[in-house]
Amino acid sequence: MAVDLPGAGAQAYLSPRPERVAAIERASGQRISLCYQCQKCSGGCPLGFAMDLLPHQFIRYVQMGHLEELWHTRTIWLCAACRTCVARCPNGIDLAAVADALKQEAVRRRLPAKESAVQAFHQAFLASLQNRGRLHELSMLIRYKLKSRGPLTQDLDLGLAMFRRGKLKLLPEGVRRQKEIRALFARAQQGGNGSGAL
Amino acid sequence: MARYSYYPGCSLHASAAEYDAATRAVFGRLDLQLQELADWNCCGASSGHALSPYLAHALPLRNLVLAEAQDQELVVPCAACYNLLRVTQAFMAANHEEARELNRDAEEILGRPYRGQVVVRHVLEVLSTPAMLGAIRASVRRPLHGLALAAYYGCLLNRPASVSFEENPEQPQRMEKVLAAVGAKPLPWPARTDCCGASLALSRPDLVGHLVHEIVSAARRAGAAALVTVCPLCQANLDGRQPKGREMPVFYLSEVVGVALGLKGAAGWLARHLVDPRPALRAYLA
Ligand code: SF4
Ligand code: SF4
Numbered sequence: 001m002a003v004d005l006p007g008a009g010a011q012a013y014l015s016p017r018p019e020r021v022a023a024i025e026r027a028s029g030q031r032i033s034l035c036y037q038c039q040k041c042s043g044g045c046p047l048g049f050a051m052d053l054l055p056h057q058f059i060r061y062v063q064m065g066h067l068e069e070l071w072h073t074r075t076i077w078l079c080a081a082c083r084t085c086v087a088r089c090p091n092g093i094d095l096a097a098v099a100d101a102l103k104q105e106a107v108r109r110r111l112p113a114k115e116s117a118v119q120a121f122h123q124a125f126l127a128s129l130q131n132r133g134r135l136h137e138l139s140m141l142i143r144y145k146l147k148s149r150g151p152l153t154q155d156l157d158l159g160l161a162m163f164r165r166g167k168l169k170l171l172p173e174g175v176r177r178q179k180e181i182r183a184l185f186a187r188a189q190q191g192g193n194g195s196g197a198l
Numbered sequence: 199m200a201r202y203s204y205y206p207g208c209s210l211h212a213s214a215a216e217y218d219a220a221t222r223a224v225f226g227r228l229d230l231q232l233q234e235l236a237d238w239n240c241c242g243a244s245s246g247h248a249l250s251p252y253l254a255h256a257l258p259l260r261n262l263v264l265a266e267a268q269d270q271e272l273v274v275p276c277a278a279c280y281n282l283l284r285v286t287q288a289f290m291a292a293n294h295e296e297a298r299e300l301n302r303d304a305e306e307i308l309g310r311p312y313r314g315q316v317v318v319r320h321v322l323e324v325l326s327t328p329a330m331l332g333a334i335r336a337s338v339r340r341p342l343h344g345l346a347l348a349a350y351y352g353c354l355l356n357r358p359a360s361v362s363f364e365e366n367p368e369q370p371q372r373m374e375k376v377l378a379a380v381g382a383k384p385l386p387w388p389a390r391t392d393c394c395g396a397s398l399a400l401s402r403p404d405l406v407g408h409l410v411h412e413i414v415s416a417a418r419r420a421g422a423a424a425l426v427t428v429c430p431l432c433q434a435n436l437d438g439r440q441p442k443g444r445e446m447p448v449f450y451l452s453e454v455v456g457v458a459l460g461l462k463g464a465a466g467w468l469a470r471h472l473v474d475p476r477p478a479l480r481a482y483l484a
Binding site: 027046047049050078080081082083084086087094100101103104107115117118120121122123125126129133134135136137141144148154155158161162165166167168169173175176177180181183184185187188191 | 208209211212213214215237238239240242243244245246247248249250251252253254256257260303307308353354357358359367368392393395396397398400401402403405408409438469470471472
């Protein structure tokens with residue numbers, strides 16, 4: 001069946017795959033089958049203008065169990081987890097939690113992200129924590145720049161202005177019991193908690 | 199004297215050190231003692247839940263366990279940290295198999311389980327109780343008469359509604375109450391709970407710039423001299439991502455209260471901002 005992405009205005013006929021819906025409902029903790037396409041989520045979404053699928057369209061794909069189509073969308077990475085949709089949805093669906101579950105699956109399958117810089121940022125952020133248990137902004141920034149392979153000069157002015165005002169600390173700080181942090185990260189990598197494949 | 203445990207979070211030890219200093223100074227003047235949570239760790243911010251359903255709750259949980267051992271209410275200045283700590287509390291309280299598994303890990307790795315007994319409060323919640331509003335009013339040295347301010351709540355303090363301490367999470371009022379208590383003029387304006395783009399700041403600065411521009415423009419149309427926030431991420435985005443030209447200063451609520459209480463050190467906090475807020479406050483600074 002032809003699926004025309006992005007879905008805005010496209011006539012897409014999807015055959016339902018209920019078994020996959022159950023998997024993502026479990027992974028995200030959301031009752032996605034309750035969605036009746038009222039579009040309130042899309043009406044309030046602050047990032048909708050930059051997404052390739054609007055929130056209600058994205059949920060429709062999920063509801064039909066068509067997850068492959070979503071791994072390559074901007075939408076799952078551009079959701080800022082502002083939770084405006086949760087506040088508005090008459091069925092209490094948290095789209096950010098669904099987007100998180102799809103991001104995690106896309107990473108697990110090593111699929112290239114349409115918003116690679118967003119993924120690089122999250123990975124640099126967690127890598128920075130893993131060593132010390134607290135964020136060190138400066139080394140995270142450097143790690144992010146190297147990972148995202150974006151223009152090194154982007155935000156250079158802002159970085160220098162922050163530096164001049166003492167906003168970027170040179171030396172990192174860390175927790176004393178770092179082995180606890182490392183143990184939690186190790187448990188996460190072993191696939192702790194709710195990270196079953198979709 | 200009330201005593202609290204205090205979870206500053208990573209930003210307040212670095213880019214938002216002025217929020218930390220102002221909050222400690224204001225709490226000290228109001229006779230509220232803050233004791234920093236020993237050995238606290240990063241809550242994972244938006245990256246934890248984006249990439250790992252396990253770390254999303256495990257990182258905040260370690261702090262909850264530490265706070266429980268200190269046996270005092272936990273005060274949090276960052277809206278994002280506050281949100282993640284509260285969401286984790288709700289996750290643990292629901293007591294699904296995942297939560298029980300995580301608590302077994304806590305016992306094994308941290309040496310004690312989470313018992314669900316710690317109370318987590320945001321700085322704004324503590325400052326805006328009727329008793330504290332009275333104490334603030336009584337301590338004002340330099341009332342901020344005539345200063346028109348736009349209170350910006352952003353997302354994470356009131357969404358999902360279950361984390362909110364407001365009567366109506368869609369129409370929060372607590373910041374306006376504190377601003378009125380120090381004599382300032384809180385404005386009605388429409389973008390109070392809009393999103394600043396949060397952690398997309400580095401990866402998609404173009405989108406964050408657009409959202410910030412919308413928010414600042416709305417504040418300007420309402421007649422604001424400055425914005426007021428209670429989150430280091432909102433402040434960083436609003437302060438750092440405005441189009442060059444007529445930029446609007448962005449205060450932390452603690453700074454505004456500190457200036458009105460005539461606290462020493464206020465000039466030092468304000469000198470750390472990217473958009474210099476001192477001209478807007480010239481008439482009130484000690
Ligand atoms: S607001 Fe809820 S029910 Fe309405 S379209 Fe969005 S997800 Fe579906
Ligand atoms: S949580 Fe994500 S999908 Fe929902 S309104 Fe915010 S940005 Fe849009």
